[in-house]
Amino acid sequence: MEIIFFTLLLVVGGLLWLGLIAIALGAYYLLGRLILKSMRQAFLRPGTAQITAYEIWTPDLKEDDAEDARPLIRLALDCERHGQHFRLNLGPLTCQELFAALDQPVHRAACWMTIEDWQQLLQGRWITVACDPGRTEAILTSQVRAKREMLVAALLALATIVLLALLQT
Known part of the structure; x- marks a missing residue:
């Protein structure tokens, strides 16, 4: 047993x-x-994209993942890279991220514009983004900068760990 x-x-x-x-x-x-x-x-390179469509919605604060009630924007883009055109989506973006990408001043009240104001701001507008045609997605150039900074920090941390391991032997 x-x-x-x-x-x-x-x-x-x-x-x-x-x-x-x-x-x-x-x-x-x-x-x-x-x-x-x-x-x-x-390592994505920035390119230009024309905004062809947009969707604006306000998150429901009763949902668990909603942080605030400011509108979120999703963009449909006609991206151009090396002479090729393809359609990509970008978002959801906060209005602060969108205004910064459009080189517009960010105001707290600007998030609560009317539909006509959003249409006037976004219709046919060109934006600089990093397009990834293989993944059918686009990311803001500020996000690319943040990814590069994170990659450099990770490489420095890895090099430090390897150096410390080699010094201990």
């Missing part, structure tokens, strides 16, 4: 150990994908 209990305990412990290893490997896989996506976005 003790052998069966010991064997069962060993099997359950082994399965738990394998489960923990599988969870750790899955986390490393997801982290690797996130790092590769950030690296790919960090």
